[in-house]
Each structure stands twice: as structure tokens, then as C-alpha cells.
Amino acid sequence: MELSGSEIIVQFLKDEGVEHIFGYPGGAVLHIYDAIHRQDDVKHILVRHEQGATHAADGYARATGKPGVVLVTSGPGATNAITGIATAYMDSIPMVVISGQVPSGMIGSDAFQEVDAIGVSRPCVKHNFLVNDINKLAITLKKAFYVATTGRPGPVLIDIPKDITAPHIKISYEYPKQVSLRSYNPTVKGHPKQIKRAAELLLSAKRPMIYSGGGVILGNASEELRKVTRLLGFPITQTLMGLGAYPGTDKQNIGMLGMHGTYEANMAMHECDVLFAIGARFDDRITGDTSKFCPKAKIIHIDIDPASISKTINVDIPIVGEVKQVLTDLYQILEQSAEKPDQKALKNWWTRINSWQQQDCLAYDHTSKHIKPQSVIEALYEVTGGNAYVTSDVGQHQMFAAQFYPFDEPRRWINSGGLGTMGFGLPAAMGVKMAFPQAEVACVTGEGSIQMCIQELSTCLQYDLPVKIINLNNRYLGMVRQWQEFFYEKRYSHSYMDALPDFVKLAESYGHIGIRVEDPADLKAAMQEAFSHKDRVVFLDVITDQTENVYPMIQAGAAHNQMEISPVHKKRLGSINPEGELS
Amino acid sequence: MRHIISLLVENESGALSRIAGLFSARGYNIESLTVATTQDPTLSRMTIVTAGSDKIIEQITKQLHKLIDVVKLQDLTEGNFIEREMMFVKIRAEGETKRSEIQRLSNIFRARIIDVTDSTFCVELTGSGDKLNAYIKTLQDSDVIEIVRSGSMGITRGEKALTL
Numbered sequence: 001m002e003l004s005g006s007e008i009i010v011q012f013l014k015d016e017g018v019e020h021i022f023g024y025p026g027g028a029v030l031h032i033y034d035a036i037h038r039q040d041d042v043k044h045i046l047v048r049h050e051q052g053a054t055h056a057a058d059g060y061a062r063a064t065g066k067p068g069v070v071l072v073t074s075g076p077g078a079t080n081a082i083t084g085i086a087t088a089y090m091d092s093i094p095m096v097v098i099s100g101q102v103p104s105g106m107i108g109s110d111a112f113q114e115v116d117a118i119g120v121s122r123p124c125v126k127h128n129f130l131v132n133d134i135n136k137l138a139i140t141l142k143k144a145f146y147v148a149t150t151g152r153p154g155p156v157l158i159d160i161p162k163d164i165t166a167p168h169i170k171i172s173y174e175y176p177k178q179v180s181l182r183s184y185n186p187t188v189k190g191h192p193k194q195i196k197r198a199a200e201l202l203l204s205a206k207r208p209m210i211y212s213g214g215g216v217i218l219g220n221a222s223e224e225l226r227k228v229t230r231l232l233g234f235p236i237t238q239t240l241m242g243l244g245a246y247p248g249t250d251k252q253n254i255g256m257l258g259m260h261g262t263y264e265a266n267m268a269m270h271e272c273d274v275l276f277a278i279g280a281r282f283d284d285r286i287t288g289d290t291s292k293f294c295p296k297a298k299i300i301h302i303d304i305d306p307a308s309i310s311k312t313i314n315v316d317i318p319i320v321g322e323v324k325q326v327l328t329d330l331y332q333i334l335e336q337s338a339e340k341p342d343q344k345a346l347k348n349w350w351t352r353i354n355s356w357q358q359q360d361c362l363a364y365d366h367t368s369k370h371i372k373p374q375s376v377i378e379a380l381y382e383v384t385g386g387n388a389y390v391t392s393d394v395g396q397h398q399m400f401a402a403q404f405y406p407f408d409e410p411r412r413w414i415n416s417g418g419l420g421t422m423g424f425g426l427p428a429a430m431g432v433k434m435a436f437p438q439a440e441v442a443c444v445t446g447e448g449s450i451q452m453c454i455q456e457l458s459t460c461l462q463y464d465l466p467v468k469i470i471n472l473n474n475r476y477l478g479m480v481r482q483w484q485e486f487f488y489e490k491r492y493s494h495s496y497m498d499a500l501p502d503f504v505k506l507a508e509s510y511g512h513i514g515i516r517v518e519d520p521a522d523l524k525a526a527m528q529e530a531f532s533h534k535d536r537v538v539f540l541d542v543i544t545d546q547t548e549n550v551y552p553m554i555q556a557g558a559a560h561n562q563m564e565i566s567p568v569h570k571k572r573l574g575s576i577n578p579e580g581e582l583s
Numbered sequence: 584m585r586h587i588i589s590l591l592v593e594n595e596s597g598a599l600s601r602i603a604g605l606f607s608a609r610g611y612n613i614e615s616l617t618v619a620t621t622q623d624p625t626l627s628r629m630t631i632v633t634a635g636s637d638k639i640i641e642q643i644t645k646q647l648h649k650l651i652d653v654v655k656l657q658d659l660t661e662g663n664f665i666e667r668e669m670m671f672v673k674i675r676a677e678g679e680t681k682r683s684e685i686q687r688l689s690n691i692f693r694a695r696i697i698d699v700t701d702s703t704f705c706v707e708l709t710g711s712g713d714k715l716n717a718y719i720k721t722l723q724d725s726d727v728i729e730i731v732r733s734g735s736m737g738i739t740r741g742e743k744a745l746t747l
């Protein structure tokens with residue numbers, strides 16, 4: 001087949017199985033857009049801002065497990081995409097970003113819309129490529145997809161100068177089915193000896209704890225995690241990125257851990273004698289003060305990325321490999337082992353954990369005349385039967401969603417955990433809806449975050465993406481306000497959201513339905529109404545209690561057993577002594 | 584602890600900036616970095632001298648490994664190795680006494696005088712960093728016009744080698 005560079009790109013995407021790309025045109029990619037125009041196989045979604053394109057592709061990737069694909073022009077197109085690329089990078093999301101570049105001969109001349117996209121993106125991509133020879137175009141595209149989707153996944157950027165895509169230069173094209181890179185061979189199998197040692201340690205545990213992260217979801221290892229966890233009968237906690245890998249409603253699940261994790265999960269972390277970390281990276285929002293982290297535990301850690309092992313916390317039994325494979329091997333050993341977990345010790349351990357659970361750390365005030373943000377998430381859970389895809393932005397609303405919407409399936413909870421990117425929620429929801437048009441998709445957001453990518457409401461209309469936006473409108477950059485309340489003696493510097501738009505009218509002007517609700521008594525009905533409009537985008541503007549905080553909270557420098565608990569929790573249970581036990 | 588890390592990297596334009604960028608982004612120390620091609624034109628050989636605790640060195644080697652352009656890596660300091668650095672020094676050399684003094688010292692250090700004018704010598708010297716420092720110490724500060732050092736390069740002793 002004789003094809004131009006532009007045609008090669010489009011044909012390659014089709015051959016690679018790419019159905020959707022998210023993008024925005026401009027001078028350097030016009031040849032490519034012309035090739036897109038001449039076909040129907042690869043569907044292009046025109047966003048309203050390149051940040052939206054990257055987040056949409058990211059949401060698509062998180063929900064499907066397939067790489068998200070983005071097309072942007074040179075200069076401002078590429079720089080606008082950076083936030084979304086960095087977001088994907090921090091959460092190890094497979095993504096391929098194609099950026100146009102000025103013609104090869106003009107690179108380095110400060111040409112119109114020239115920016116060194118390779119240089120600018122370098123610190124936030126898994127890898128990037130500049131294509132300087134049309135003969136290398138197809139193989140470079142293949143390499144990009146290969147690198148993005150294998151090992152620890154991540155975004156890959158390909159910068160393509162305009163002359164490479166010129167319509168009159170044609171070469172023969174054949175889809176490169178395979179590619180190998182001599183410098184890149186991700187480990188798949190874990191070391192058998194290490195897995196055996198891990199099994200022995202697990203079986204000897206008196207107070208075990210499983211701590212699983214986003215790696216389990218990325219590695220499609222939920223099934224394996226469930227099998228191992230159930231076989232062992234151990235308590236399991238998950239990171240913000242790992243929610244859904246193990247069913248949120250299962251009784252072995254004791255909730256999220258970390259800064260805003262549950263009381264029981266954090267206490268159990270502090271008290272456990274064996275910690276089994278699976279596809280999690282000991283992020284600082286999880287560990288708190290590393291010197292006080294799991295002080296009594298021996299640690300086993302499975303990760304695909306050797307650099308994640310013993311980076312912040314030293315581990316006793318490291319296992320490098322794909323989580324799915326390692327857990328499969330481990331399950332076999334555990335199942336065949338004559339030894340079984342110490343049931344008596346385990347029973348005592350569960351008794352302690354149950355006593356922590358009984359404190360009901362997430363309890364909140366149900367008598368308030370204001371709508372409590374927690375109750376909004378509970379209503380969302382009820383109305384969607386716990387089956388929705390929920391994307392979120394960043395702030396208090398994100399934590400409430402994570403705490404009050406237990407996900408039973410992986411890939412349903414979609415949020416920017418690593419970078420904490422406000423503006424992520426709406427475009428990510430679009431990406432999910434694109435992938436699963438029949439599924440309910442809700443974006444839980446705040447009046448601050450939603451305004452960072454609000455323009456994508458227009459994309460939702462154009463491509464018929466009826467997502468539901470649940471705006472927890474507290475008229476504050478709530479998470480910032482919370483920190484100012486706790487750590488800056490209530491000096492609320494620039495955390496009040498003044499001059500807010502009328503979100504109902506705003507939604508309407510974009511062609512959608514807007515609903516405002518202020519009275520707790522109306523919440524449930526409003527939520528039901530929002531989801532009754534199957535084919536419409538609904539913007540549910542919920543006016544919530546301005547003073548609510550997210551609890552429990554582990555403050556900087558504190559250990560897991562030194563949580564700040566909610567006023568309700570405190571009132572009901574008296575004060576907590578320094579060991580974290582109730583007195 | 585000081586470590587010398589040898590790398591084989593793809594001979595691609597972005598490779599050097601990726602490696603340098605890794606060190607600056609993660610706040611790792613770089614004492615010196617040298618790079619040039621090998622007998623295989625698709626590969627470059629790089630020697631990085633760095634310092635840090637065992638934990639940091641472990642992270643440095645793991646993070647370097649993670650870069651797609653890094654094909655192979657070896658921490659020379661873990662075994663027996665040879666380290667050399669090369670230096671040019673342009674020295675003010677006026678008057679017979681001074682000129683013969685510099686010649687005498689250079690002989691002791693096995694340095695070679697590779698360029699001569701009425702008023703200057705250019706000296707070439709190879710050796711460990713310590714030897715180069717010692718040579719510089721023998722000179723008067725005011726006589727040193729210019730110093731160019733290559734940074735360290737290293738190779739393992741014996742059969743063991745960093746090859747594909």
C-alpha cells in the first residue's frame with residue numbers, strides 16, 4: 001500500500017484497533033486531519049481544549065484498559081496537553097499523544113507555533129519520540145503503543161514534523177505487527193523463591209493486612225486479588241487508586257487507607273504484623289510519616305516497577321513482576337500448602353478490627369438543615385444502584401465520593417490520584433461515556449474544579465455524551481478551606497469562590513438540563529430526576545454545607561493511629577488516646 | 584559514598600537530556616558525566632560519577648534502568664575497576680627557571696607537554712582524579728590560565744565487561 005505520512009498514521013491507528021481519538025486541529029496537523037476526514041473507521045472527538053482531550057483519553061483508558069489516543073497541534077496545542085499527560089503519567093495510564101511539529105527544516109528557528117514538545121513533555125512521559133524520517137513513522141507508532149501499554153503503563157508522546165505528513169510524499173506501508181526494543185523488557189514472572197517466601201510469611205501472620213493499589217486495576221488482576229484475599233481470610237484495605245479491585249461492600253474490605261482513610265484501615269495498618277502490598281507504591285498520602293509507618297510489620301511488596309520497591313519504605317520481601325501472574329502463582333502455593341492461616345490469631349485480629357469498625361468513623365450529622373456532601377454521594381449510590389462509573393475532580397468532594405460510594409468492580413472509580421488535577425472529572429467522564437454509551441456515568445465535582453474544564457459541556461452536546469454532573473457546591477475551594485481551618489487559624493485566604501455562575505443557566509446555555517437543589521428533603525428526588533433523563537446531560541447543582549470537613553484525617557507528620565476524627569465521631573465515642581484506642 | 588555508573592545507551596538525540604533530566608528532576612548529585620560512541624555506532628557509552636547513600640544509589644540505578652534509552656547499566660564501584668580522567672592545563676611559563684620547573688614536575692607526574700609558546704605550556708595529564716588534583720596543587724594559582732578536565736571514565740578489570 002502506498003500511503004502518505006498522514007494516511008499511515010490513520011491506517012496504523014485502525015490496524016492497531018484504535019476506535020476513538022480525542023483531539024484539536026491546528027496548522028501542524030492539518031495534513032493528518034485531512035486524512036481523518038477521508039475515512040470513518042477511526043472516530044475523532046473534537047474537544048474544546050487540549051487538556052480536555054488528554055483527560056478524556058485518560059478516562060477512556062482507565063475505564064477500558066485500552067490506551068487513550070490524543071491528537072494535538074504544535075506549540076500551544078502541545079503545551080495545553082501537558083497537564084493531562086502529567087496526570088496520566090502519575091497514575092500510570094496508557095496513553096499515546098500525537099503532536100504536530102513545525103516542518104523538520106524549521107525546527108530550532110523559533111518558527112510560528114514551535115515549542116520543543118519533546119523537551120517540555122520529557123519529565124512527564126514514559127517515553128517520547130521525534131519522527132524525523134517517514135520510513136520510521138509506522139514502526140515508531142508501534143513502539144509508542146507498545147511502550148505505553150506494557151510493563152508499568154504510561155503516556156508516550158510522538159512529535160511529528162509537518163513535512164513527514166505531507167500528502168504528496170507516499171511510501172509503502174505495512175502494519176508492523178510486532179516490535180521489540182533491546183533496551184526495554186518488562187519483567188512478567190515474579191521470582192519463584194520470593195513468592196514462596198511471601199507465602200510462608202503470610203501463613204505465619206497473626207495480624208495480617210492486605211494493602212492493594214491501582215496496580216491491581218491496571219494489571220487486570222482483580223479476580224486474582226479476590227481469590228487470594230478470600231482464601232486467606234485477611235482484612236484488605238485499598239488506596240484511592242485501588243478502589244474497586246476488591247469489592248467495596250465485601251466484609252473483608254475495611255475501606256480506604258491513608259490521609260482520609262477509615263479509622264479501622266489506618267489502625268489496622270499501624271497494628272499489623274505482616275503487610276502485603278500489592279500494586280501500590282507507598283505514596284506519601286498513604287504512609288504519612290514514613291518513620292512511623294507500620295511499625296510492627298514485615299512487608300511483602302509486589303510491583304511491576306523495580307523502582308517502586310523500597311523507594312520510600314524498605315520492604316522485606318520484594319517481588320518484581322506482573323501482579324496478575326504473581327498472584328496466580330501465589331494462589332497455587334497457598335492452596336497446595338499443608339499450612340493454613342492461624343485461625344485463632346485471625347479471629348482475635350478480626351475482633352479488634354470489628355471494634356474499630358463499630359466506631360463508625362464516617363458518621364456525619366443527619367440533622368443539619370443544610371445538605372451534607374456525604375448524603376449526596378449516598379443518594380448517588382442509591383439511585384445508580386452502586387453500578388455507575390464515577391469520575392471525580394479534586395478536593396473534598398473527591399474524598400467523599402471515595403468514602404461513600406463503595407465500588408464492587410474495578411475501573412468504575414476514575415480520579416486523578418497522583419497529580420490531583422482539578423478539571424479532570426468532566427472530560428474523563430466523556431471518555432468513559434464514549435467507551436460505554438449504555439452505562440451510567442457520573443462526574444462528582446466541586447464548583448471550583450468544574451470551572452477548570454467547563455468548556456467540555458459543549459463537547460458532550462456535540463457527541464451526545466449524556467453524563468451526569470453532580471456538583472457539590474460548597475462555595476469554597478473546600479479542601480483548601482479545610483487546611484486553612486486546621487493549620488492557618490481559619491484565615492481563609494482566597495479559598496472562597498466568589499462570583500459563581502448560575503450553573504443551571506450555564507448548563508442550559510450549553511443545551512443541557514440544569515437542576516439546583518438546596519433542601520435536604522429534595523435531594524433524593526432531584527437525584528432521581530437527574531438520572532431519569534437518560535439521553536441528556538444533567539448538571540445537578542447541589543448547594544451543600546459550607547463548613548463540612550473530610551474525616552478522618554492523618555495530618556502531616558502523624559502516624560496512622562493518630563487520626564483527627566470528626567466531631568460526630570468524637571462526641572459519640574469520647575476522646576482518642578495517643579495510641580489511637582478509645583479511652 | 585561515591586559511585587561510578589557505566590551505561591550503554593541508545594545513540595539517539597534525546598538520550599543525554601533524558602539522563603541529565605532524571606538527575607536534576609530527582610535531585611541526584613552528578614560529579615561528572617562523560618559520553619561518546621562505542622564500536623557499535625548505535626550505542627553510546629556513558630560514565631556518570633555520583634554520590635549518595637546506598638538507598639539513593641539504588642534508586643538512581645533503578646530509575647536509570649527504567650529509561651527506555653538505557654540498554655545496560657553497571658555500577659563499577661561494586662567490583663574491581665579502573666578509573667581515569669584526562670586533563671589539559673595551560674600554564675603561564677615565562678623565564679628559564681619556571682619553564683624547567685614545570686618540565687621537571689610534569690615528568691614526575693608523567694604529564695606531557697603538548698603545546699609550547701614563548702610564554703605558555705599546554706600540559707596533558709591522565710590519571711585518577713586525585714593525581715590530577717595533586718598536579719594542579721604543584722602549580723601556582725596565578726600560573727594556571729585554563730584547565731579542561733574530561734570527567735572520569737571507567738572500565739571493569741578482567742573478563743567482565745559491559746557489552747550487549
Ligand SMILES: Cc1ncc(C[n+]2csc(CCOP(=O)(O)OP(=O)(O)O)c2C)c(N)n1
Binds near residue numbers: 394397420421448476
Ligand atoms: C489544577 C489544580 N489547581 C489547584 C489545586 C489545589 N486544590 C486542591 S483541592 C482544591 C479545591 C477544590 O475546590 P472544589 O472543586 O470546589 O472542591 P471542594 O474541595 O470544595 O469539594 C484546590 C484548589 C489542584 N488540586 N489542582
Ligand SMILES: [Mg+2]
Binds near residue numbers: 447472473
Ligand atoms: Mg467547593
